[in-house]
Amino acid sequence: xxxxxxxxxxxxxxxxxxxxxxxxxxxxxxxxxxxxxxxxxxxxxxxxxxxxxxxxxxxxxxxxxxxxxxxxxxxxxxxxxxxxxxxxxxxxxxxxxxxxxxxxxxxxxxxxxxxxxxxxxxxxxxxxxxxxxxxxxxxxxxxxxxxxxxxxxxxxxxxxxxxxxxxxxxxxxxxxxxxxxxxxxxxxxxxxxxxxxxxxxxxxxxxxxxxxxxxxxxxxxxxxxxxxxxxxxxxxxxxxxxxxxxxxxxxxxxxxxxxxxxxxxxxxxxxxxxxxxxxxxxxxxxxxxxxxxxxxxxxxxxxxxxxxxxxxxxxxxxxxxxxxxxxxxxxxxxxxxxxxxxxxxxxxxxxxxxxxxxxxxxxxxxxxxxxxxxxxxxxxxxxxxxxxxxxxxxxxxxxxxxxxxxxxxxxxxxxxxxxxxxxxxxxxxxxxxxxxxxxxxxxxxxxxxxxxxxxxxxxxxxxxxxxxxxxxxxxxxxxxxxxxxxxxxxxxxxxxxxxxxxxxxxxxxxxxxxxxxxxxxxxxxxxxxxxxxxxxxxxxxxxxxxxxxxxxxxxxxxxxxxxxxxxxxxxxxxxxxxxxxxxxxxxxxxxxxxxxxxxxxxxxxxxxxxxxxxxxxxxxxxxxxxxxxxxxxxxxxxxxxxxxxxxxxxxxxxxxxxx
Amino acid sequence: xxxxxxxxxxxxxxxxxxxxxxxxxxxxxxxxxxxxxxxxxxxxxxxxxxxxxxxxxxxxxxxxxxxxxxxxxxxxxxxxxxxxxxxxxxxxxxxxxxxxxxxxxxxxxxxxxxxxxxxxxxxxxxxxxxxxxxxxxxxxxxxxxxxxxxxxxxxxxxxxxxxxxxxxxxxxxxxxxxxxxxxxxxxxxxxxxxxxxxxxxxxxxxxxxxxxxxxxxxxxxxxxxxxxxxxxxxxxxxxxxxxxxxxxxxxxxxxx
Numbered sequence: 001x002x003x004x005x006x007x008x009x010x011x012x013x014x015x016x017x018x019x020x021x022x023x024x025x026x027x028x029x030x031x032x033x034x035x036x037x038x039x040x041x042x043x044x045x046x047x048x049x050x051x052x053x054x055x056x057x058x059x060x061x062x063x064x065x066x067x068x069x070x071x072x073x074x075x076x077x078x079x080x081x082x083x084x085x086x087x088x089x090x091x092x093x094x095x096x097x098x099x100x101x102x103x104x105x106x107x108x109x110x111x112x113x114x115x116x117x118x119x120x121x122x123x124x125x126x127x128x129x130x131x132x133x134x135x136x137x138x139x140x141x142x143x144x145x146x147x148x149x150x151x152x153x154x155x156x157x158x159x160x161x162x163x164x165x166x167x168x169x170x171x172x173x174x175x176x177x178x179x180x181x182x183x184x185x186x187x188x189x190x191x192x193x194x195x196x197x198x199x200x201x202x203x204x205x206x207x208x209x210x211x212x213x214x215x216x217x218x219x220x221x222x223x224x225x226x227x228x229x230x231x232x233x234x235x236x237x238x239x240x241x242x243x244x245x246x247x248x249x250x251x252x253x254x255x256x257x258x259x260x261x262x263x264x265x266x267x268x269x270x271x272x273x274x275x276x277x278x279x280x281x282x283x284x285x286x287x288x289x290x291x292x293x294x295x296x297x298x299x300x301x302x303x304x305x306x307x308x309x310x311x312x313x314x315x316x317x318x319x320x321x322x323x324x325x326x327x328x329x330x331x332x333x334x335x336x337x338x339x340x341x342x343x344x345x346x347x348x349x350x351x352x353x354x355x356x357x358x359x360x361x362x363x364x365x366x367x368x369x370x371x372x373x374x375x376x377x378x379x380x381x382x383x384x385x386x387x388x389x390x391x392x393x394x395x396x397x398x399x400x401x402x403x404x405x406x407x408x409x410x411x412x413x414x415x416x417x418x419x420x421x422x423x424x425x426x427x428x429x430x431x432x433x434x435x436x437x438x439x440x441x442x443x444x445x446x447x448x449x450x451x452x453x454x455x456x457x458x459x460x461x462x463x464x465x466x467x468x469x470x471x472x473x474x475x476x477x478x479x480x481x482x483x484x485x486x487x488x489x490x491x492x493x494x495x496x497x498x499x500x501x502x503x504x505x506x507x508x509x510x511x512x513x514x515x516x517x518x519x520x521x522x523x524x525x526x527x528x529x530x531x532x533x534x535x536x537x538x539x540x541x542x543x544x545x546x547x548x549x550x551x552x553x554x555x556x557x558x559x560x561x562x563x564x565x566x567x568x569x570x571x572x573x574x575x576x577x578x579x580x581x582x583x584x585x586x587x588x589x590x591x592x593x594x595x596x597x598x599x600x601x602x603x604x605x606x607x608x609x610x611x612x613x614x615x616x617x618x619x620x621x622x623x624x625x626x627x628x629x630x631x632x633x634x635x636x637x638x639x640x641x642x643x644x645x646x647x648x649x650x651x652x653x654x655x656x657x658x659x
Numbered sequence: 660x661x662x663x664x665x666x667x668x669x670x671x672x673x674x675x676x677x678x679x680x681x682x683x684x685x686x687x688x689x690x691x692x693x694x695x696x697x698x699x700x701x702x703x704x705x706x707x708x709x710x711x712x713x714x715x716x717x718x719x720x721x722x723x724x725x726x727x728x729x730x731x732x733x734x735x736x737x738x739x740x741x742x743x744x745x746x747x748x749x750x751x752x753x754x755x756x757x758x759x760x761x762x763x764x765x766x767x768x769x770x771x772x773x774x775x776x777x778x779x780x781x782x783x784x785x786x787x788x789x790x791x792x793x794x795x796x797x798x799x800x801x802x803x804x805x806x807x808x809x810x811x812x813x814x815x816x817x818x819x820x821x822x823x824x825x826x827x828x829x830x831x832x833x834x835x836x837x838x839x840x841x842x843x844x845x846x847x848x849x850x851x852x853x854x855x856x857x858x859x860x861x862x863x864x865x866x867x868x869x870x871x872x873x874x875x876x877x878x879x880x881x882x883x884x885x886x887x888x889x890x891x892x893x894x895x896x897x898x899x900x901x902x903x904x905x906x907x908x909x910x911x912x913x914x915x
Contacts, residue, residue, distance in 0.1 A: 052798040067719060068785050070825055071727040087805060123801070130801035132794045132854045134818035141808025159818060165726055166821060173793035180789035188782065211774060240721040274694045279702055280723045402724060405749045408694075471798045520709045522702070566714050571676065572775045574717055575709065 004257070004630060004642050007432040008112045013650045014094075017116040020433075021476050025483035032057035035482055036490070038205055038220035040192045040247050042069030042175065044168055044463060045446025046226030048470025051174035054183040056475060061218055062175065062184055063207055065191045065242055065577075070172045073228060073240040074466060077164025078285035078399065080148065080156035081463040083121040088145050092153040094118045099651060101461060104150040104330050105426070105454020106604035106620065107653045108260070110628075110646060112433060113451045120472040121464050125157055127471055133170040135159050147290050148459035150330035150658075156460045161285050161399045167463055171470070190216070191577060192247045193508075194501040195223060195254045195442060202254075202442035203491045206501045208509075210577065213570040215505055217498045219491035221482060222441045224474065225251055226466075229425035229447035231264070233585045233592065234537070235529020237422035238270060238283040244581040245588050248429050248448050256437035257630040257642060259430035259450030261588065262596035265457055265605050266538050267423035268334035271406050271416075272354040281421040282406055284357070285399055286459040289327045291362040291392065292416070294318050294338070296346040296355050306348070306356055306415050317341055325658040332456040332605045332618070333658060335420035339538050340616065342419070349417045358415035363388035420538060424462060426453040426605065427595075430630040430644070434477035435469060438630075441481060445469035450628065455604025509569045512579040517562035521578040524559045528552065528582070528589055536593050541609040545597040552590045556637070559586060587637050594631075598641060601625045613655075622653055663692030665752060668760040669704065671716055674773050681773065683762070693753035697740065698723060698730065700752055718777040723748040725889065728824030731831070732777055733764040738828035738887050746826060746889045766827050768836035770874045781827050783873040784841060791865035792845040794854050813851050820847040822890045829884035829892075835876030840884035842870050843900035844892045850903055860907035867904055 009016040027035065035058050039050040042064040050062040064072060084097040097118040102109055125143070129135065135157050136144040145154040159166040178184040187207065193215070194206035204219035230245035231237035252258045269284045295314045302309065317337055319326045329337075338355050341347065348354050364381070367388030371379035379387075389412055393400070403411045429437050429444035431451055436443050446466040453461060535548030559582070567573040602611040602618035603625070611619045628644040666689045674681025688704050695703075698720050705715035721729040730747040734740035740750045755761065763777065771779040821844070829840035846863050849855030855862075878897055885894040 048798075055797040066721060066727075066729065067781060068728075068825065070785070070788075071721055071729050073722060073727070075728075076722045076724055076726050085804075123799075125804045126801035127796075127798060129804040129807070130794065130796045130854060132817075132849050132852050134814050134821050134848065134852070135804075136818075137809060137811045137814045139811050141810050141814075142805050159821075162726065162822065165824075166818070169821065173788060174796075174798075176785060176789040177793040177795065179785075180791075186785070188785070240727060241723060242721050275692055277692060277695045277699045277703060279696070279699050282724045401744070402749070405725075405745055405751065406696075408751070408753055475798065520706055522706060564709060566709055566712065572717055572778065575715060 004438070004644050005432065006110065006644055007434055008110070009433065013111060013115050016112050017119055024476050024479050027479050027483050027486070029057050031486050033059065035059065035485065036061065036220040037478070038218055038223045039063070039226060040205065040224065041072065041226035041228060041448070042172070043072035043074035043226060043228055043446060044164075044171055044466030045448070045470045046072070046224070047168065047171035047175045048467050049224055049226060049445055049474050050184050051171060051178050052471055052475045053478070054178035060178070060184045061187065061220065063187045063190045063192060063205075065189065065210065067188055069175055069186065069188065070169060072168065073243050074168045074463070075165050076240065077463055078161045078283060079287040080146065080158035080163045080460040081124065081167060082148065082155050082458070082460040083125045083157060083464065084118055084155060085122050085125060087143060088154045090153045092155050096153065097121060097155065100151045101452070101458060102454065102651050103656060104458040105456050106618065106656055107454065107622070107626070107648065108603050108646065109452055109454030111648060111650055116473065117452050117465060117468050120468045123472055124464060124467045128167055128170050131170040131174060133159070133166050135166070146287055147328060149286055149289065149328045149334070150325070150458040156287070158287065161287065161396055164463060167467065171467070192227070193250065193505040193580065195251045195439070196497050196501045197254050197439060198491065198495055198497045201440045204493070204498065206498070206505045208505070211572055213568070213573065215502050217493040217502060219493050219498070221485050221488060222443065222478060224443045224445060225429065225448050226445045226470070227448045229428065230585070230588060231422045231425055233528065233589050234422040234532045235525050236273065236278060236281050236533070238267060238281050241280060244584070246581050246584045248444065249584040249588055251429060251437065251439065251442060253633050255439045255633070256442055256444070257430040257632050258427070258591065259628050259630050260427040260455070260595065261592045261631065262536065262599060262606050263426035263455050263604065264422060265331060265424040265426060266335045266420045268331055268338055268420050269357060269418045270421035270423070271403060272349060272351060272419040282402060283421070283423060284403060284416060284418060286331070288357060288396060288399065291395070292327065292357040292359050293361055294327055294334075294355055294357055296341045296348060300345040306358070315346070322658045329658045330456055330458060332607075335538060336607060336616070338420055354417040354419045356415040357418045359392055359411070360415070363392050366391040424457055426450065426455060426457055430628065434480060435474055436481065443474060443478065445474060455606055508580065508583070509576065512563060512565045512576060513569060515561065515563045515565070517564050519562050520564060521575055521582050524555065524563065525578070525582045525585070527555055528586055531555065532589050532592070536589070536596050539607050539609050540596050542597065545593045548593040549590055549597070552586060552593065556586045559583065590637060591631060591639055594639065595629055598629060599625055620655070663690060663694070663752070665691040665693065665755065665757045667691055667755065667758070670760065670762045671777070672764045673716070673776055676775055677772055691752050693751065695752045696723070696748060697732070697734070697750040697752065698748050716777065717775045720748060725749040726824060728826040731766050731779065731826055731828070733766060733831055735762055738766070738831045739889055744889060744891060746824070766831035768830045768875070770836065770838070771827060771830060781825070783875070784825050784827065784838070786873065787838070787842055787866055787869045788845065790869035791858070791862040794849060795858060807853060809853060817848045817851040820844045820851070820892065820896055823892050824890055826889065828887050828889060830875065832883045832887040833876065834881065834883070835879060837878045837884070838870050838873070838875035839878040839897045839900065840888060840892055840894070842866050843896035846900045846903065847896040850899060859903065863900060863903040864907050
C-alpha cells in the first residue's frame with residue numbers, strides 16, 4: 001500500500017510556505033537545461049506552469065487535444081478571480097480569504113494548502129496585469145472589484161463576463177513566447193492515453209496524434225497533469241464537449257490515488273435544459289447574483305407570466321432563508337434551495353424546472369443613480385429603466401446576449417429562467433502539499449487535483465487555484481524532486497515500460513473498432529449521464545447510489561459489447577476519441593457512486609438525504625468523516641479506500657451558517 | 660421531447676483528408692427543433708450517419724458557448740451563418756425555416772488547409788502570437804497591480820481588442836484571406852496599455868512578418884472582417900496596426 005503522506009511543512013500556518021520556499025532544494029541553471037518536463041493540458045494551470053518552468057530554464061513539452069492551447073476550457077470562465085488585495089478597504093486579508101475558502105468548502109479542505117493559495121492570490125493579479133491582461137478598472141485607473149458568493153468582502157477581479165478568457169490569453173501569450181523562443185515544444189491535437197512509469201517513477205506518456213492517429217512516445221523527468229475536471233461524466237454540464245477525465249484516469253490506473261471523487265459542484269445559475277437534443281448547458285455567471293434577485297411565485301403551479309405576478313406574491317426564497325448573505329450564499333446552498341422550491345411545485349417555465357433571476361429592481365436602482373448623475377430629478381420609471389439598462393449592459397452585456405441567443409428571450413425585458421447544472425469537480429487526483437500524486441514524479445495541478453476547495457468551491461476560486469498552482473507553486477515544489485534526478489539521463493523511449501504502455505493504448509483503440517455493435521458513443525454517454533444525475537447528483541441516498549452502481553456496471557457491459565465506432569484508428573476520428581473518454585467516464589462514474597455511498601454525511605456539494613438538519617441544511621459528521629477519501633485502483637474496476645485525516649488547528653470547525 | 664417539425668436539406672463539404680478531392684454532399688434532415696443549436700442539429704445528423712454505418716461529418720467545436728473559438732462553419736456563404744455577433748455554436752435553428760437548403764463549407768484560405776470535412780488547420784495563428792503577441796515578463800517580475808493606473812477608457816478599448824477568440828472568421832470571409840483583423844487586435848490590445856510600450860514597435864514588425872510568411876493576403880479595406888467578426892472587433896485596429904507598422908519602419912530605432 002502506498003503511503004499517504006501529505007508532506008505538510010512543520011511550523012505555524014502563516015510561515016509554512018515561506019519557510020518551505022526558502023529551504024527548497026534548487027536545480028542550477030546548467031542542470032535545468034537537461035531536464036525535461038511534460039505538461040498535459042494547456043488551460044490556466046497547464047499554460048502557466050509550462051511557461052514558468054520554461055522561463056526558469058527547463059525543457060518543456062506541452063500537450064493539448066484542442067487545435068490551439070488558447071481553446072482550453074479555462075477560456076469559458078466568466079465571473080472573476082479572487083485575490084486578497086483589500087483594495088476596497090473592506091477588511092479583506094490573507095486570513096479572511098483562507099477562512100472563507102475553508103468554510104465555503106464545508107471544512108473538507110487541507111488548511112495548509114488553502115492558506116498558501118490565499119498567500120499567493122495577490123501575486124497572481126500582479127502577474128496578470130504585468131502581462132497586459134485588461135482587467136476591469138474604475139475611472140481613477142485602478143482595478144475594480146465585485147462580490148461573489150460565500151463572502152462579505154469585494155475581492156473578485158474581473159474582465160466583463162470574460163475573465164477566464166482574458167487570464168487564459170495572458171497565460172497563452174506567455175506560453176507562446178516560450179514556444180517562439182524554442183523552450184517549449186507544443187503538441188496540439190494530441191491526447192494523452194497512458195502514463196509511463198519506470199521503476200516506480202513517472203517517466204513519460206503515450207500520446208495519440210489526433211490528426212494521423214499515430215501513437216507517440218514522449219519521455220521526461222516529470223509529468224504534470226493539468227487536464228481539468230470531469231463534470232462531463234454527467235453528459236450534460238457546463239464543461240466543453242471535449243473536457244474529459246482520461247489523462248487523470250489513466251494516471252489513476254497507474255497508481256495515482258483519486259481524492260474525493262464524489263465532490264461535484266452543481267452551479268445554481270445555468271440556462272435550463274430545453275430538450276432531448278441538448279448537448280451542453282450554459283452557465284450564467286455567479287456575478288449576476290450581485291444584481292439579480294432570485295424568486296419563485298408564492299402560489300404553487302402559478303400559470304401567470306412573471307410580469308403579471310405582483311411583488312407581494314413573489315417568494316425571494318434566498319433572501320428569506322439566508323438574510324445575512326441573501327442571493328450571495330455559496331453555490332451548493334443556492335442550488336439545493338432552487339431544487340427544493342421546484343420539487344415542492346413552485347418552479348417556473350414550461351418544464352417547471354427553473355426559477356427566476358430578476359434584474360428589474362437593480363436596473364431601476366442603477367437608473368435612479370444615473371439620473372441623479374445627469375441632474376434629472378424625479379425621473380419617471382421608464383427613464384430609470386432606460387438608464388439602468390445601460391449600466392447592466394456594461395456589466396453583463398455578453399452574458400445577456402448569450403442568454404438571448406440560447407433561449408430566444410430578451411433578459412432586459414423578462415427575468416432569466418435558471419436552474420442548477422453540473423459545473424466543476426472538487427474531487428480529482430490526490431496530491432500532497434507539493435502537488436505530487438502518489439506516483440513519484442507525477443503531479444496534478446488545477447481542477448485535475450483535489451486539493452483546495454474541500455466539498456464546495458467558492459465562486460472565482462478556480463481561476464485563482466489554476467494560476468496559483470502553475471505560476472507560483474509548482475515552479476518551487478518541483479525542484480525538491482528534480483534536484484534528486486540530476487543523474488538521470490534522458491529516458492530511453494524503447495524501454496519496456498514504453499513498449500507496454502503503447503501496446504496497451506493500441507489494444508484499447510483496436511478493441512473499440514472491433515466491437516462493431518449497434519449503439520453510438522453518445523448513446524452510452526447520455527445513458528451514463530442520466531444515471532449519474534439521478535443517482536449521484538444534487539441529492540443522493542443509499543438506495544439510489546446502490547442502484548446507480550449496479551446500473552453503471554450493466555452499462556459498462558453493454559458498452560464493451562454493443563459499441564459502434566466508425567472509421568479507422570489511423571486518421572482524424574472524433575468518434576474514436578469520444579469512445580476512449582466515455583469508457584473512462586463509465587469507470588469513474590462507478591467510483592463516484594462508491595465514494596458518495598461511503599461518505600455517510602452531507603458536506604458542501606455532497607448532499608446525502610439521510611443526513612440533513614431540520615431546516616434541510618447539510619449535516620456533517622466531523623467525528624467520522626473529517627478525512628479525504630483517497631481511492632487506490634486495484635485492477636478490474638475495483639478500488640480500495642485510504643484516508644487522509646484533516647486536522648483543523650487554525651479554524652474552529654462549526655456548522656456553516658449563512659443566515 | 661422537443662423534436663420539432665422543420666425539414667431541411669443540407670449540402671455539406673466532405674473531404675477525406677488534405678490530399679483528397681472534396682465535394683458537396685446532400686443530406687436530408689427532419690424533425691429539427693427551432694430550439695436546437697446549429698451544432699446540435701449536426702449531432703443529430705451524425706447520430707443518423709453512425710446508425711447507417713456511414714462516417715459522421717468532422718468539424719471543430721468545444722465550448723459551445725461562443726468563447727473558445729473552435730467552431731468554424733461557413734454557412735450559406737457567411738462565416739458562422741446568417742446572424743451577426745455570434746459563433747456557429749450560438750446559432751440556433753430558429754434562424755432558419757422549414758424547407759430551407761443550407762450549404763455548409765469549411766473556412767477557405769491558403770493559410771488554413773483543410774484537415775477533414777469542415778475542420779481546418781489554424782495553427783498559423785499560434786505562430787503569429789509566438790512571434791510577438793505578448794509582453795515579455797517572466798513570472799515573479801511584477802509590481803503591485805495598482806502601482807500602474809490605466810485610464811478606464813484606454814483599458815476598455817484594450818479589452819475590446821482582446822475579446823478576439825481567434826476563430827478565423829475574418830480570414831474566411833476576406834476575399835484576400837487576410838489575417839489583419841486578428842493580428843491587429845492583439846497588437847492594438849498591447850499597444851494601448853503602458854505595459855505594452857517597451858516592445859510596441861518590435862512586436863508589430865515581428866507579427867506582421869510572420870503573418871506574411873504564413874501566406875495570408877493583404878488588406879484592401881473592404882471591411883467584411885469587421886462585419887462578420889463574432890466579437891465585433893473593430894476595423895480601427897487595423898488602422899492602428901498600420902500606423903504602428905509605419906512608425907516602426909520610419910521612426911523606431913529598432914528595426915527587425
